[in-house]
Amino acid sequence: MTTHLPSPRRHRRLLIGLVAPLVLALTACLPSWQAADAVTVAASSPTTLDLSWPQPVVDADATVDSFEVSLDGAVRATLPGTQTTVHIVDLAPATTYRVTIRARDSKGQWSSPGLEGQATTAAATAAITERRTITWGGLTRTYRLDIPAGYTGAQGARLLVGLHGGLSSGDGFATYTRWPAAGAAHGYLVAYPDGVAGPQGFRTWNGGGCCGYAQASNIDDVGFVTALIGELRGRFSVPKVALTGHSNGAILAYRIACDRADAIDGVGIWAGTMFVSPCALSRPVSLLHLHGLADTNLPFAGGTGSGVSGATFPPAMNGIERVRQADGCGTAPATDTVNGVATSTWSCPVGVSLRLITVDDANHEWAGGINTALAGTPSTKLDATAAIASFVDGL
Numbered sequence: 001m002t003t004h005l006p007s008p009r010r011h012r013r014l015l016i017g018l019v020a021p022l023v024l025a026l027t028a029c030l031p032s033w034q035a036a037d038a039v040t041v042a043a044s045s046p047t048t049l050d051l052s053w054p055q056p057v058v059d060a061d062a063t064v065d066s067f068e069v070s071l072d073g074a075v076r077a078t079l080p081g082t083q084t085t086v087h088i089v090d091l092a093p094a095t096t097y098r099v100t101i102r103a104r105d106s107k108g109q110w111s112s113p114g115l116e117g118q119a120t121t122a123a124a125t126a127a128i129t130e131r132r133t134i135t136w137g138g139l140t141r142t143y144r145l146d147i148p149a150g151y152t153g154a155q156g157a158r159l160l161v162g163l164h165g166g167l168s169s170g171d172g173f174a175t176y177t178r179w180p181a182a183g184a185a186h187g188y189l190v191a192y193p194d195g196v197a198g199p200q201g202f203r204t205w206n207g208g209g210c211c212g213y214a215q216a217s218n219i220d221d222v223g224f225v226t227a228l229i230g231e232l233r234g235r236f237s238v239p240k241v242a243l244t245g246h247s248n249g250a251i252l253a254y255r256i257a258c259d260r261a262d263a264i265d266g267v268g269i270w271a272g273t274m275f276v277s278p279c280a281l282s283r284p285v286s287l288l289h290l291h292g293l294a295d296t297n298l299p300f301a302g303g304t305g306s307g308v309s310g311a312t313f314p315p316a317m318n319g320i321e322r323v324r325q326a327d328g329c330g331t332a333p334a335t336d337t338v339n340g341v342a343t344s345t346w347s348c349p350v351g352v353s354l355r356l357i358t359v360d361d362a363n364h365e366w367a368g369g370i371n372t373a374l375a376g377t378p379s380t381k382l383d384a385t386a387a388i389a390s391f392v393d394g395l
Contacts, residue, residue, distance in 0.1 A: 029057065030105075030110070031056040031057070031058050031064065031105050031109065031111040032057050034057070037053070038117055039053050039101060039115060039116070039117035041120075044122045045122055046094070046123065046151075047089060047092070048088060048091060050086070051069070051119060052085045053101055058106075059107070064105055064106075065105055066081050066103075067079045067083070067086075067104075068104070069086050069088070069099070069101050070099070071091075071099060071119075073098070081103070081105075091235070092121065092153045092236045093122065093123055093151045093152070093153070094152040095152075096119070098116070099118060100115070101115045102114040123151075123152070124148070124149050124151050125150075127146060127180075127184050128147040131144060132145055134228060136223055137219065137223060141194070141224050141228075143192060144171060144174065145232070146174075146188075146190045148184050148188065148189070149184065154237070156236070156238060157187055158240045158241070158242065158392055159188070159190075159241045160189070160242050160392060161225060161228065162174065162190060162191070162244050162245065163248075163249025163252050164203070164245075165248050167204070168246075170194045171192065172372075173192055173246065176366055176371075177385050178370065178385055182385045186392070186393060188392070189238065193228055195214055196221075197213075198212060198214075199213070205221050206219045206252070206255075207221075207251030207275055209275035209311065209314075210248060210275060210309055211309045212248075221255075222256050225252070226256065229241055229263050230263075240392070241263065242268060242392045242395060243266070243267045243268070244268050244269060246269070246271060247270075247272065250269035250273075251275060254269070254274040257279075257287075259276070264285060266287070266288070266353075267285060267287050268387075268388035268391045269388075270290045270367060270384045270388075271292065271295055271297070272289070272298070273316045274318060277314075281326035284328065287323045288391040289355070289357070290359075290367065290388070291316055291356075291357075292358070292359050292361070292362025292363050292367065293358050294361050295363055297374070299313065300315070300316045301315055302316070302318075320356055324354055327349070327352045327354055328348065328349050333345055333346045333354075339381060340359060340381055341357060341360075341382055342357065343355065344357075353394065357387065359381050360381075361379060361381070362381065363375070365378040365379070368380065368385060369384065
């Protein structure tokens with residue numbers, strides 16, 4: 001067999017064909033900025049930044065195709081190459097971000113490195129209330145977020161998620177519990193999510209065995225609330241996360257503790273119970289359970305409630321006992337009773353707390369709160385909001 005080798009002339013042509021593109025690539029000019037170029041903060045609010053920057057240098061036969069703007073390594077905007085300004089929202093007050101801007105030219109080349117700088121949002125001199133949405137489970141879910149005045153990213157703030165009772169809403173829960181004033185006083189970020197509204201417009205939560213449209217439709221409320229927590233953890237410096245809730249919201253708080261203990265640090269609720277069985281907490285979670293012994297809507301001892309849900313509730317102690325076992329707390333609590341308010345405190349490992357407070361004559365209404373459409377008036381023997389705030393401070 002005869003082997004035909006390329007002629008020297010053809011070999012040179014092949015070599016030139018391979019080397020020429022490499023030479024062009026090596027001599028092409030990547031998009032770049034001059035040493036004196038900088039990112040400029042054109043405007044700043046507690047939750048937004050307006051940034052601008054100069055055009056980079058590119059090859060004479062190229063143009064700037066696009067810009068990519070990142071804060072702390074996360075891409076926040078992709079813009080056309082003719083736009084050298086950006087308005088970035090959903091930021092944390094009084095927080096310094098590392099800004100990186102990369103340019104891509106019409107040849108597909110990216111600047112390396114990009115233009116870098118820092119930008120700081122303004123301090124929140126007054127409390128801020130936002131209305132926000134998350135798409136989860138094919139539904140657009142809504143929540144209210146209160147940001148305290150004086151929030152600083154360096155210090156961070158505890159996040160409290162308030163879960164309203166059945167037939168109420170996030171705003172309703174904020175009103176009748178007085179959490180906005182307490183959250184501001186304690187420096188919390190407070191989120192008030194809304195349950196899904198059924199055909200009659202009443203909002204409920206899927207707590208596992210209750211309640212209403214959300215439970216009947218198997219709405220993924222655990223996923224929604226944990227996604228909300230994840231979104232806020234990504235935006236703010238959050239050292240601790242706590243859930244609070246009332247009635248149907250307290251039932252959901254227990255379910256989240258069972259299913260996603262990794263997402264929270266503590267649960268402080270009024271008038272709830274645990275429907276999840278078995279409940280396998282993945283890690284210890286602190287618990288403060290508050291309950292009125294005269295509550296017929298959700299009886300502390302369990303049984304069919306007098307409310308519109310028509311549910312038969314497990315005894316409240318079932319959930320408390322399950323958390324006690326998961327937390328590794330002692331079996332016999334120390335109990336102290338003053339004016340009909342009994343406080344039982346368990347001995348627990350360091351970093352975990354478990355406490356039950358019952359009020360002898362309290363009904364289903366949020367103790368110390370504002371009267372709602374429920375039968376009866378709130379007990380004044382206990383301020384549930386203050387008690388839970390003290391619990392959250394101790395996490």
